[in-house]
Amino acid sequence: xxxANRSLVTIDDLSNGEIEALFSLADEMADxxxxxxxxxxxxxxxxxFFEPSTRTxxxxxTAMLRLxxxxxxxxxxxATSLAKGESxxxxxxxxxxxxxxxxxxxxxxxxxxxxADYAGVPVINAGDGSHEHPTQTLCDxxxxxxxxxxxxxxxxALWGDLKHGRTVHSLIYALARFGATILFCSGSGLxxxxxxxxxxxxxxxxxxxxxxxxxxxxEKSLFPLDAIYLTPSSPxxxxxxxxxxxxxxxxxxVDALYVTRLQKERQTSxxxxxxxxxxxxxxxxxxxKGKVFEKTLVMHPLPRVDELxxxxxxxxxxxxxxxxxxxxxxxxxxxxxxxGAKEVTVDRDKDSFIRExxxxxxxxxxxxxCSNRNCVSNQETEVRYIKPEFRIVSxxxxxxxxxxxxxxxxxxxxxxxxxxxxxxxxxRYHSADSRFARxxxxxxxxxxxxxxxxxxxxxxxxxxxxx
Ligand code: CP
Numbered sequence: 001x002x003x004a005n006r007s008l009v010t011i012d013d014l015s016n017g018e019i020e021a022l023f024s025l026a027d028e029m030a031d032x033x034x035x036x037x038x039x040x041x042x043x044x045x046x047x048x049f050f051e052p053s054t055r056t057x058x059x060x061x062t063a064m065l066r067l068x069x070x071x072x073x074x075x076x077x078x079a080t081s082l083a084k085g086e087s088x089x090x091x092x093x094x095x096x097x098x099x100x101x102x103x104x105x106x107x108x109x110x111x112x113x114x115x116a117d118y119a120g121v122p123v124i125n126a127g128d129g130s131h132e133h134p135t136q137t138l139c140d141x142x143x144x145x146x147x148x149x150x151x152x153x154x155x156x157a158l159w160g161d162l163k164h165g166r167t168v169h170s171l172i173y174a175l176a177r178f179g180a181t182i183l184f185c186s187g188s189g190l191x192x193x194x195x196x197x198x199x200x201x202x203x204x205x206x207x208x209x210x211x212x213x214x215x216x217x218x219e220k221s222l223f224p225l226d227a228i229y230l231t232p233s234s235p236x237x238x239x240x241x242x243x244x245x246x247x248x249x250x251x252x253x254v255d256a257l258y259v260t261r262l263q264k265e266r267q268t269s270x271x272x273x274x275x276x277x278x279x280x281x282x283x284x285x286x287x288x289k290g291k292v293f294e295k296t297l298v299m300h301p302l303p304r305v306d307e308l309x310x311x312x313x314x315x316x317x318x319x320x321x322x323x324x325x326x327x328x329x330x331x332x333x334x335x336x337x338x339x340g341a342k343e344v345t346v347d348r349d350k351d352s353f354i355r356e357x358x359x360x361x362x363x364x365x366x367x368x369x370c371s372n373r374n375c376v377s378n379q380e381t382e383v384r385y386i387k388p389e390f391r392i393v394s395x396x397x398x399x400x401x402x403x404x405x406x407x408x409x410x411x412x413x414x415x416x417x418x419x420x421x422x423x424x425x426x427x428r429y430h431s432a433d434s435r436f437a438r439x440x441x442x443x444x445x446x447x448x449x450x451x452x453x454x455x456x457x458x459x460x461x462x463x464x465x466x467x
Contacts, residue, residue, distance in 0.1 A: 002340060003018060003343075003344065004337070004340030005121075005340070006122060006338055007116040007123040007338075008123075008134050008135065008334065009132070009134070010132050010134060011132065011137050011170040011174050016351060017346040017347060017348070017350065018346055019174070020346075021346050022138065022330070023141075023145060023333075025333035025342060026326070026332070029066075029328075030326075036067050036068070037066065037067070038068045039068060040068050040335060040341050041069065043064075044069065044070050044071070044072060044099045044100050045060070045061075045070070045072075045100070046103070047060060047061055047075075047103050048073075048074050048103065048105070048106075049075045049126065050074075050076070050077045050082075050104075051105050051106065055302060056127065056136070057073075057103075059328050060103050061073070063334075066328065067332055067336060067341070069100075072098065087380060088111055088114045088115060092114065092115040092118040096119035096121045097120075100121055100339060101123070101124070101338060102115060102123045105126040106128050106129070106376075108129050108374055108375065108376040109130060109372060109405035110375050110404025110405040111376045112124075112125035113128075113376070113404050114376050114386060122338040129374050129405070130163070130165070130169070131405050131406065133301075134170045135334065136166075136171075137170040137174050139324075139330050140171055140299060140323060141175075142326050143319050143322055144299075146322075146326075147297055148255060151175065151180050152179035153180070153181070154180045154181070154255040155180070155183070155253070155254045155256075156181070156256045156257075157182075157183040157184075157256070158172065158183070158185065158192075159185045159257055159260065159281065159283065160185075160187055160190065160259055160281065161263050161276070162186040162187075162190055162192040163186065163190040163193060164190070165263055167260065168258065172184075172196065172200065173199075176204035176205070187262065187280050188276055188279045190262070195407055196406075199406075253292030253295075254292075255295070255296065256299055257296050258300070259300045259308045260301065261304055261305045262276055262277060262305070262307065264277070266374075283308050284311065285312065293317075296317055297319045299319045299320060299323060300320040300323070301320075360392045360442035361389060362391075362392050362400060363389040364445075364446060366446065367448060367450070368409070368449045369449065370402040370404065370407055370409070371402075372405050375402055375405040377389075389402075390409075391403060395438050396433075397410060398412075398414065398447070411432055411447045411449060412432050412448075413430070413447075413450070413451055413454050414429065414448065415428065415430065415448070415459050416441075418441070427457075427459045428462035429462065429465065430465060431464055431465050432447075434465075435464075436464045437464060451465075
């Protein structure tokens with residue numbers, strides 16, 4: 001089947017079967033790189049990197065050159081017309097008229113989606129703020145599969161800055177989809193964001209257990225960190241159990257330990273930064289000396305700073321330079337597929353699709369804005385063309401998920417467009433959690449950021465407004 005002209009903005013844009021098919025093609029690319037030299041002849045890839053990169057940019061560019069294609073590059077916002085105030089949308093339209101495919105890295109969460117919405121050619125997200133980095137996840141999964149043949153049933157610990165690390169955000173969704181058990185071992189103040197955890201429980205059939213009571217001092221502690229434990233379970237449920245002792249689980253060892261650096265550039269306060277930096281956990285030979293870690297794959301998306309000691313480099317368990325090297329065949333396969341130069345075979349009967357839940361979308365012009373300051377919908381100066389848009393993921397406790405960055409918000413006041421029928425005396429707003437409000441059909445829902453906004457729009461409080 002052809003996956004031509006698709007974009008890869010989030011890891012959920014590929015089904016499990018499509019990922020498996022891509023890996024088979026990556027094997028082919030790795031086995032005979034010289035046979036691929038004309039596959040993308042005549043095609044141009046635009047490589048737009050508005051944040052530093054070594055691996056992602058250079059492996060994408062190498063991949064395109066190995067496929068016989070050509071590359072145009074912009075690596076500095078200051079050297080593009082974005083610096084003159086051009087919108088991301090206009091830039092995307094223009095670059096889409098020059099190139100056959102765009103690879104983009106941008107510091108704002110959701111920026112890659114905006115590029116994909118406007119470019120008119122396939123767009124690959126090479127990292128958007130703290131949001132996602134789906135092609136790094138493809139390299140990570142490919143490495144694990146090469147070493148262990150499967151991902152299902154493996155126990156994988158994610159380590160370090162789980163709050164800001166975009167690589168772990170894409171990776172956990174994929175690991176959950178492929179049936180891994182995941183331990184989240186975050187540094188102090190660097191926990192996995194709540195919205196990611198909730199989504200793992202509700203959409204990825206994971207059961208979450210948390211442990212906040214580890215004794216840092218005891219020598220018996222295998223990992224000096226709090227941890228959250230995710231297991232594939234069916235039927236799915238979200239179970240936050242604060243008293244589960246994760247050491248019991250860790251004693252069985254882990255198949256892979258995925259280390260990440262402290263994302264200093266994404267921290268918002270110097271107090272937070274100082275605290276996290278001081279206590280940031282380090283992975284070294286001593287930590288991994290136990291028999292239970294004898295076969296543990298030590299992974300890292302790189303770049304590394306001090307969190308993974310150099311003595312580990314010669315250790316056969318260390319996979320991080322392999323992960324980086326696999327970037328070329330994996331990205332060759334992806335480019336060839338999205339440019340229509342290769343087709344893949346996906347067994348739809350055996351494939352498992354995500355996005356099983358088709359949430360209603362809320363895109364009415366209102367005062368409701370994404371809660372994430374770094375979301376493209378809040379950052380783009382020319383915001384008139386980016387309308388805040390949300391998936392309504394729960395009505396029990398009204399929960400909106402931003403379509404750009406996936407952050408969630410919980411507005412308190414709503415009204416119905418149907419009930420007021422243009423008559424002023426019928427314009428009433430209600431508490432979002434009232435029984436009455438939950439009956440409003442999604443297409444009629446009006447959501448307010450505050451009571452002030454509702455009243456400014458001449459709505460009056462109904463008896464379903466909590467005082
Ligand atoms: N892993 C990764 O994204 O590396 P770069 O920032 O060097 O591209």
